[in-house]
Amino acid sequence: MGNIFINHTNHCSSYWSEDERRAAQVFGEIVDVAFPAVSSSASEEEIEKxxxxxxxxIIAQKPAAVLCQGEYTYTYALVKRLLxxxxxxxxxxxxxxxxxxHEPDGSTRRISQFRFTRFRRYG
Known part of the structure; x- marks a missing residue:
């Protein structure tokens, strides 16, 4: 395998934290491969295609690793092929x-922040 880390998600690597960038660079240069817009009306056959x-x-690029997260059925189908x-x-x-x-009008506002901790292998 090569020395690239493919980011196949809806989140461009330019917005990643330094911790996530460093963890990915252990595998090689980070390359963004856009995650497709998967229609909720897509058939199983369309997802497979x-x-x-x-x-x-992705395989043609000979990546050292691929980060794959997004719509569940597509992700499963792709991960299975890559593994x-x-x-x-x-x-x-x-x-x-x-x-x-807690706002003055009695409502509650929640702000969620996601902090990268690590990559976990599929399989």
Whole structure:
């Protein structure tokens, strides 16, 4: 395998924390491969085709690892294909920190912040 880390999510790596960037760079140069917009009306066959097409594109790049997170059925179909080719596939793990603000009108506002902690391998 090569020396690139493919980010296949809806979150561009330019917005990542330094901790996440450093953890990814252990595998190699970070390359963003856009996660597709998966329609809720897509059939199982359409999901399989989308996963197949993107797997071919990703495998051709010979990544050291792929971060894959997003719509569940597509992610499952793609991860299955990548693992079958011996590619390391990971998910980002984070801590959710919630801050509550009690407003003068009696409402409560919650602000959620996700802090990257590590990558966890699929399989």
């Amino acid at each position: 989308l996963a197949h097409d993107n797997a071919v594109r 079958a080719q011996g590619i390391c596939v990971v998910a980002a793990c984070s801590e959710r920190v919630v801050e509550e603000q």
